[in-house]
Amino acid sequence: MAQPFVKKDDDRDDEVEYSPFMGIEKGAVLQEARLFNDPQLDARRCSQVIMKLLYLLNQGETFTKTEATEVFFAVTKLFQSRDTGLRRMVYLMIKEISPSADEVIIVTSSLMKDMNSRTDMYRANAIRVLCQITDGTLLTQIERYLKQAIVDKNPVVSSAALVSGIHLLQSNPEIVKRWSNEVQEAVQSRAALVQFHALALLHQIRQNDRLAVSKLVTSLTKGSVRSPLAQCLLIRYTSQVIRESGVNTQTGDRPFFDYIEGCLRHKAEMVVFEAARAITGLSNVTARELTPAIAVLQLFLSSSKPVLRFSAVRTLNKVAMTHPMAVMNCNIDMESLISDQNRSIATLAITTLLKTGNESSVDRLMKQITNFMSDIADEFKIVVVEAIRSLCLKFPLKYRSLMNFLSNILREEGGFEYKKAIVDAIVILIRDIPDAKESGLLHLCEFIEDCEFTYLSTQILHFLGNEGPKTSDPSKYIRYIYNRVILENATVRACAVSTLAKFGEMVDSLKPRIFVLLRRCLFDNDDEVRDRATLYFNTLGGDGPFIETDETVKDFLFGSLGIPLANLETGLKNYIQDPSEEPFDLNSVPKEVKAQPLAEKKAPGRKPPTGLGTLPAGPTSAADAYERLLSSIPEFASFGKLFKSSVPVELTEETEYAVNVVKHIFDQLVVFQYNCTNTIPEQLLENVTVTVDASEAEEFSQVASKPLKFLPYDTPGQTFVAFEIPQGAPAVGKFSNILRFTVKEVDPSTGEAEDDGVEDEYQLEDFEVVAADYMLKVGVSNFRNAWESMGPNYERIDEYGLGPRESLAEAVNAVTELLGMQPCEGTEVVPSNSRSHTCLLSGVYIGNVKVLVRLSLGIDGAKEVAMKLAVRSEDENVSDAIHETVASG
């Protein structure tokens, strides 16, 4: 592959013909290895045999237990040789062959001798080998030497001991933790690599001790860290300390921020990158903090090295998810990356642009992407499709061009995963953008006319059955559906029959024609298709007016199942595993949707997962799941339409029971959903409830609660408490909570719980219902138009003094958060050093009242902030309520 770059040697032809390992065969090499037992060792030949053994191992060849033992014993004989080259090979060979526990003893004495040898390099290598093959008991014997080695004058010996420490920490943490004084000393070493390895080990030893990590960072950020690698580690640890300590509330400064910002000017690229990434990853990072980091990343976008371009665009892509406005300056540089040779870079550039672009640039971007799509692999295309889906949800007015794009690529060649991603995107757009429904459904219809994937055809047919009958002209879809009955395999035919029946059930005018079509399916050659056709034909009354069908049957056939499919699947699997005489009871399947935030909880304090191409789940799906869950609980089924569900609020720290609460707001009710997880394998909790003290929330009166019957280990469950609130002004207040339950011991070996339990309780943290809980974040794409069309009828304007603030940006954030509204047109970003700023907010208030807010803020020399708040809404009470919230906040 790189022939042109190799000089043509005269002996080149020989090279091609002859390889030193040509015809190499395991048996022969093992035979050769017997030469290790010779009394007169030939070091050169021995080295060559080891080389062959290594070649075999590196080729994926394995040795049987006997072979490995034989080779190992033979190799140990080589310790007799004084040849250094051979000794080096012996060390490597022992590591590669990793002898079993009972064989290790053979070499320990030789290695321990080497570990105390005068030759430094023997010491270093012996340490590495010993640490790889050792177990706990041997380790205590050699611990003394290892501690000495950590502070050895020779940096190689020291590094060997330190890196061994890093590995041993996994298997023998209590021993390695005893070395922290020596490691601490090594951190101050003048040798760059020793410092790097020591810092890594010291941090691992102390990672659970926040104070110690903070001290470590404080001392090192002041001093000089020599190696760029160590500097990168330090930046990582520093940003961890920043994350845990938060912003200084008085000055608004972050500790150590100056240090990280200073690293942006470091001469090593890797340090600059690490610092830029640390800044972009800070929680609640401000525009002022982001600017210098984005600037260096922008420079790297035009680097000649692909690795640097990739790294820069990858980081910017991440920033764009949370701060699209901050990345906009880099758009021109990123557009030139669309044509980058490296497809990973090009895809990242595209998806970043899709996040940062504004409404006017969508069409231009789509044009560029169309050219790009033809020459990338499916996995990249999927990432692009997902980005386009998010873009369309962000700019609903642009649905036409985006939907066209999706339907075009749907027609082109592609594998199943790619096609599925496109279909999923179109389905989501149809659900969320009412205007896109008809065109979207037609695109899907066209697609199934020539679709090779049964799974997708059935998915689309099912979706058509739900959505098609509700459109203005349902009859136009019938042709596409019936074509499936004529042309497709049995699975798709059966599905098409069901879809036809749904049209017949929901659209009376189509019924007679559907009967004609269903009648033709009665003689299908597949059982399932025939059965379905017969069932639906009779249920819908195709045989005449005599048949009266029970409403519950129709509900069962055409309504939704009312049970989460995942739960049904688990229930059925359990039933099959443990079969009984009793028929399967559908009512025994729990209707509760599994708690969603569990995955986030598993990694506390860590960076959020940022896998390429994973997009955060849209808010709609979470809201849908909550709505389904609540309506499936009889006590709450009559509460009406769910207005808003908050994000989960944690009520416990890392303890035995993990509990968070989701606040569900209805018109005159709130429901608190407590998601509980039991993290103790030896316990089963029963009758779990939360007792809520609402004495600091006077307007709330408790109306219902739903206990959780069982809470086994590591299976999340929910308990609920509902409160009534007065209509009109939104009620706010603070709630304190106690978790009550009966705890039963579980035998871990059998998993069975004891019969008797003990009642117990557990104090949870307090939480509040605030004004923002009654506001949905709903943006408008053109604020001026929306403002003008809302009119000044219910406009309320007032002025407020916000007191001294760190900056205008902080004031804007505070008011936006207080109101819980969606900033529009990027006006939440305040240019640094500006003295005045206008921020536009939009939202939907409880009762489905649209609200628009214009915040005009000014800051004076003494950092006093004054604000003019103009509210327009569809209801004067709501305009007043917004002012009240600000006045009392």
Add this chain to the structure above:
Amino acid sequence: MLLAVLIANSEGNILVERFNGVPAEERLHWRSFLVKLGADNLKGVKNEELLVASHKSVYIVYTVLGDVSIFVVGKDEYDELALAEAIFVITSALKDVCGKPPTERLFLDKYGKICLCLDEIVWKGLLENTDKERIKRLVRLKPPTEF
């Protein structure tokens, strides 16, 4: 963790593969994935020009040197930048041992030395030595010069 170092010849045959923390059943998959990645992208690439790819949270940096292609795979702290550092050390050590960008034959001739170099550079998934002069001495069991 530096998950893998893999060196292949121009036909995609493996010359060296060292995995760390990769389950045995996934190795074959990685091997064929990397070889295909090389076959797709390394044609006409200059010696030591680094290419990069990522799959979910795993990064791959790869290049070509003489007749051999070199791949390093990492995750977490071993992101594309750290891998670029690692592959730089590997290529310079290789050039040092072979005296030039190696032909396949030359590579195999120096196989033992190369294994020792890799052992000094990456040990059980951690980058250990980064200076080629030092590595050159270490494989001969000579202490580093700066000491």
